[in-house]
Amino acid sequence: MVKFTSIALAVLLAGVSGTVIAQDKPSLTVYTYDGFASEWGPGVPLKEGFEKTCGCTINFVAADSSIGALRRAQLEGTSTEADIILGLDTAIAGEARATGLFADHGLDLSGLDTPEPWVDAQFAPFDYSHFAFMYDTDKTTTPPASFEEMIALPDDTKIVIQDPRSSTPGMGVMLWVKAAYGDRAGEIWQGLKPKILTITRDWSEAYALFLDGEADMVLSYTTSPAYHIFDEGDHTIKAALFDEGHFPQIEVAGVLKSSPHQDLAKSFLAYLTSPEGQAVIPTTNWMFPVVDLGDALDASFKDLPQPTKTLTLPEAEVIANSPAWIDEMLGALQ
Secondary structure: OHHHHHHHOOOOOOOOOOOOOOOOEEEEEEEHHHHHHHOOOOOOHHHHHHHHHHOOOOEEEEOHHHHHHHHHHHHHHHHHOEEEEEEEEEHHHHHHOOOEOOOOOOOOOOOOOOOOOOOOOEEEEEEEEEEEEEOOOOOOOOOOHHHHHHHOOOOOOEEEEHHHHHHHHHHHHHHHHHHHHHHHHHHHHHHHHHHHEEOOOHHHHHHHHHOOOOOOEEEOOOOHHHHHOOOOOOOOOOEOOOOOHHHHHEEEEEEEOOOOOHHHHHHHHHOOOHHHOOOOHHHHHOOOOOOOOOOHHHHHHHHHOOOOOOOOOOOOHHHHHHHHHHHHHHHHHO
């Protein structure tokens, strides 16, 4: 998930490890997105926790998005310094898998708490939520309960979404509409066109427009209100729940075959999915953990309304059709 810290601060860390690395310690390099590696993101406490036991140094290298991190590793090929790419999601995992860059993780992740049983041999999940549109109850008293109701909103309604070519939420909303409406997806996008204020490159820009009052609704996550409750004591930001269901985002991490530190990288994935690692996620990445934290889950998450229906699409279908579906979406909005 793209994070609130990138709005609160314009300062992003290119890496959270020190510049001097002891020669006798292996260094594990993790390519990720900027919010994860930021000063208030999950990267800092995860680095501290893992380094206590690994005898290593973790170096987070941030791109503007997880898609950007993947593209960088693709360009670098086997010469990449990355051992792990962290922050991809299941919508682009198939494309990432097809590159042949990723090794099997060899972990038993069958007991994790994800929207569907986890069986992926290359990618380990570390958090999840569902895509949803945020609104402010002070401005919107009756939110739409479907995409069709969103189309029927007053003409002056302004909605912000993200670009599916550069943003995982943008890809997610494209797949959400396709999963919900199939061949009618283009019609839905055409109906939404008058309401779309802009399509931003990333989540941070879109959410900032919403918080600044430039937009009435913004594409984000069902867990996004937890940030406002926890950090600001603000209960006015809500997620609109749609009758047709919601598409999930499950964020994942994978080990590159080219990594010279295969065992260490896989140990980091094991730590990331452990109760200790997962305890970091909710109030730094504002997503649900993939293990049951019980009473340790912050109260800001516990009463958040969640979808009763989860929509999915087969990975092979997403790989085969995503370029055409993106063209359909963007063409309808032009």
